[in-house]
Structure formats: C-alpha cells, structure tokens
Amino acid sequence: MTNASAALIPLIYKIYYTAGSEEGGKASLTIKQFEGIVELNRSLSEQLSGSSGPR
Numbered sequence: 001m002t003n004a005s006a007a008l009i010p011l012i013y014k015i016y017y018t019a020g021s022e023e024g025g026k027a028s029l030t031i032k033q034f035e036g037i038v039e040l041n042r043s044l045s046e047q048l049s050g051s052s053g054p055r
Contacts, residue, residue, distance in 0.1 A: 004040060004043070004044055007040055008037075008040060011036045011037050011040065014033055014036065015031060015032065015033055015034055015036070015037065016031070
C-alpha cells in the first residue's frame, strides 16, 4: 500500500494539473492521461483479491 500511495502522487499531478504550472498551481478542468490510475487500480485490485483479508 505504501508503494501504491507513492505511485499515486505523481499520477495526480500528471492528470489533474496543467503542465508547467508552479507547485500547487493551476488545476486542469479536463481529465486526461488517466491510464496510469487505471493500471494502479488494476494492480491494487489483484493484490487485494489475493490477500487473506484483515489481520
């Protein structure tokens, strides 16, 4: 989960923020390039379905 969280942060900037804007800068109103989040979601789903539940 820690690795997934670390992977999510750059995806958020790539998908939701305008390229070249300063940190904390301009958010994009158009969601684009969301393939990375789809792949991360698929990977997490596979990992969770293979788990034995809460410990």
